Amino acid sequence: MPGSRIVVGTFLDEDALLRAARDARxxxxxxxxxxxxxxxxxxxxxxxxPPTRLGIVCFVGAALGLAAAFAMQLYTSAVSxxxxxxxxxxxxxxxxxxxxxxxxxxxxxxxxxxxxxxxAKLWPGRKPFLPASGVTDDAFVxxxxxxxxxxxxxxxxxxxxxxxARHVQEVEVE
Amino acid sequence: MTAxxxxxxxxAATGHHxxxxxxxxVLAGLAALGTGALGLGLIVAPERAWPNLLLDNFYLLSxxxxxxxxxxxxxxxxxxxxxxxQRVPExxxxxxxxxxxxxxxxxxxxxxxxxxxxxxAVAADALLQAKxxxxxxxxxxxxxxxxxxxxxWLGRRIVRVSRRQDESGAIAETAAGMRASAVFTxxxxxxxxxxxxxxIMSLExxxxxxxxxxxxxxxxxxxxxxxLTALLILLRRRGYLTATNEHHVHDLGKWVFxxxxxxxxxxxxxxxxxWYANIPEESVYYVARSEGGWWxxxxxxxxxxxxxxxxxxxxxxxxxxxxxxxxVCVVIVAGHWLDLYIMVMPSATPAGPRIGPLEVxxxxxxxxxFLVLFDRAFRRAPMYPRGDPYFEESVxxxx
Numbered sequence: 001m002p003g004s005r006i007v008v009g010t011f012l013d014e015d016a017l018l019r020a021a022r023d024a025r026x027x028x029x030x031x032x033x034x035x036x037x038x039x040x041x042x043x044x045x046x047x048x049x050p051p052t053r054l055g056i057v058c059f060v061g062a063a064l065g066l067a068a069a070f071a072m073q074l075y076t077s078a079v080s081x082x083x084x085x086x087x088x089x090x091x092x093x094x095x096x097x098x099x100x101x102x103x104x105x106x107x108x109x110x111x112x113x114x115x116x117x118x119x120a121k122l123w124p125g126r127k128p129f130l131p132a133s134g135v136t137d138d139a140f141v142x143x144x145x146x147x148x149x150x151x152x153x154x155x156x157x158x159x160x161x162x163x164x165a166r167h168v169q170e171v172e173v174e
Numbered sequence: 175m176t177a178x179x180x181x182x183x184x185x186a187a188t189g190h191h192x193x194x195x196x197x198x199x200v201l202a203g204l205a206a207l208g209t210g211a212l213g214l215g216l217i218v219a220p221e222r223a224w225p226n227l228l229l230d231n232f233y234l235l236s237x238x239x240x241x242x243x244x245x246x247x248x249x250x251x252x253x254x255x256x257x258x259x260q261r262v263p264e265x266x267x268x269x270x271x272x273x274x275x276x277x278x279x280x281x282x283x284x285x286x287x288x289x290x291x292x293x294x295a296v297a298a299d300a301l302l303q304a305k306x307x308x309x310x311x312x313x314x315x316x317x318x319x320x321x322x323x324x325x326x327w328l329g330r331r332i333v334r335v336s337r338r339q340d341e342s343g344a345i346a347e348t349a350a351g352m353r354a355s356a357v358f359t360x361x362x363x364x365x366x367x368x369x370x371x372x373x374i375m376s377l378e379x380x381x382x383x384x385x386x387x388x389x390x391x392x393x394x395x396x397x398x399x400x401x402l403t404a405l406l407i408l409l410r411r412r413g414y415l416t417a418t419n420e421h422h423v424h425d426l427g428k429w430v431f432x433x434x435x436x437x438x439x440x441x442x443x444x445x446x447x448x449w450y451a452n453i454p455e456e457s458v459y460y461v462a463r464s465e466g467g468w469w470x471x472x473x474x475x476x477x478x479x480x481x482x483x484x485x486x487x488x489x490x491x492x493x494x495x496x497x498x499x500x501x502v503c504v505v506i507v508a509g510h511w512l513d514l515y516i517m518v519m520p521s522a523t524p525a526g527p528r529i530g531p532l533e534v535x536x537x538x539x540x541x542x543x544f545l546v547l548f549d550r551a552f553r554r555a556p557m558y559p560r561g562d563p564y565f566e567e568s569v570x571x572x573x
Contacts, residue, residue: 041572055489086452094446 004173005146006032007156008131009165010139014040017140020163021046024144028152029159032173035131035141047142057115058108065107069100131171146170190414190557192405192549201542208539215532216283224283225522226536227276232373233394233514234544235273235325236366240398241266242329243362245336246355249348254567255425258417260559261552262406264336266398268551269544270329274322277373281315288314289521290379301380309376317372321365328358336559343561366391374514377521381459383448389440390517396433396479397510400503403430405548407500414557420494421571427493430503431483437510438480463516467526471516478509511537 011017014036021031021043031047034040044051077083078090088095117123132141142165144156160168193201215223241263248256284291289302290309296302302309331354339347370390375382383389403426409415410423448456463472486502487493519527559565 051490059488086450088452094442094449097442097446 005170006131006143006173007146007160007168007170008141008143009160009163009168010132010134010141011163011165012140014043014140016163016165017142018042018046020142020160020165023163024142024156024159027154027159028149029154029156030145030149032143032145034143035135035139037138037140054112054115054119058112061111062104062108064111065104066100068107069103070096072103073099129173131173132167132169188414188557189553190409191553192409192412193545198546198549202546204538205540205542205546208535208537208542210539211535212532212539215535219532220283220286221522222528222530222532223536224280224286225518226533227283228280228287228373229514229518230511230536230540231273231276231280232369232518233397233511234269234540235277236390236394237398237401238266238269238273238544239325239329239362239366240395241402242270242325242332242358243395244399244402245332246358246362249332249351249355250359252352252564254564255422255571257559257562257564257568258571259406259415259422259568260336260562261555261557262409262415263402264333264555265548265552266402266405267329267333268547270326272543272547274326277318277322281318284311284314288376288379290376305379309379314372314376317368321369324361324365328354328361332358336562337555339561340556340559341561345563347561348563374517377518378459378462380455383444383456383459385440385444389437389444390514392433392437392440393479393510393513396430396437397507399426399429399433400506400510402426404500404503404507407496407503409552410496417558417569419571420496423496423499424490424494425571427487427499430499430506431487431493434480434483434487434506437513438476438484441476441480441513462520462524466524468516468520471512471527475509475513475516478505479513482506482509 009020011020017034017036018040021034024031025046025048031049033049034043034047036043043049073096074091082090084090085092085095130136131143132139135141142160144160146156148156154162157168157170191198212223212227216227244256244263245260280287288309289295290305291311291314296306307313332351335347335351335354338344339351367387370387374390375386403423406415406418406426407423410418445460448460451457462468483502483506486498492498515527562568
């Protein structure tokens, strides 16, 4: 969401960040994102981040790769230039499987990585968005939406300070 | 790490069990009837009964060894997550002594089962003469005795470590468990190779395939992990092992999924190389299995054991669906029995599969025996290995 505003706070460890994220959601303050030095078990649940949909892209890529590889091999070895290999049928399927498998993996992997880069806006020349200092280093940063639910009982900044977050500040998402 | 407070894990005596009193008696009766009928069959119809004993006992023995294997590889990897459910694979190993004894019994069936055991057949066959250094009855019997004795002894050692730790909580037992697991894993790799070559591949003594032991292992590993998963889900439904959560089930689902693909990879590798080279001494195995009544089963095999788990267990949410996972596991347990059936039976009944009272008696009898022994072993041990230092981590397992 370009132009939306978030409130960020830095924590000393993952447990404090997890507690703050759970508390924020319980009190009507939506979590925008969390930035941590390493993957933290249970963070997606605590922050209410929905499961990734990259699996769908992966599956579609795999299906396309499989179809493309079978089509290419059948075309080259049975239609365009029928080749007799050891007296086997031109369309002998087992021989096509290894290449089809490899192309399936290739399409699935490239499709998934490509979709990730596009969705995460990680293209060359992009200026990185760093919501807090130390975010690429060892900081555990929790980003809350500045705009809270109507039922919220605290402001995002108050909540972060309650959980002893440091460097609490409001920033604009680029 | 989800819960800051530990989920309540009851310490009371639980009376945990898989089978109620009535179903235990029914299954014990079926086990007695089925094995009795199979024993009778060994006398009246030996050429039919011995392959059935080999097939079903080898499958159940291997599956129960997968219980040991499951514990061993997780111990070696210092994996914390499966500790809470460790009593399930431990109870699966209760069949190992019975399976070992039945393998010794099978030695009496060697002349019926194995063509190479007849001196007159060897005398008329240059290939069998060349292989006689390995494939002769005394060497076969000696290897069989050593193999099943090692399985029995090493499997027992691994389970004992965990029981001792229940009492003492000593950290030294974890180190002992790792040593026992390391020994078991190496010994199992070698002995299972020997077992699958001797007991299964030599049913067709002219044929050979270098990845056959791997292929057999992948099949029983998949069947074993699927059985473990199905048993855990049943126990959870009964209200036991409630300290396991959806992440344990999910991880077991990942094992089932991964072993299914591994099996598919090996099934195809063996098939395609032989199909492509088309050398008579290799393709004879597949010719026998793609003719007559065997064709349908041969085609069904990869559909049941790869296509089905691939499609039904691919999304994470579906692996966590216990009802779906349970039924997929049941189908896979049966599917890998079918895989072994296709390896064993065509040399006994080349014309096509024959399912009669004897086949049913063998499956029901030995299958019930397995479940009865599992249940007895599961009841007798405490439900959780509380003395294990990984127990707490395991209870908090998250994804």
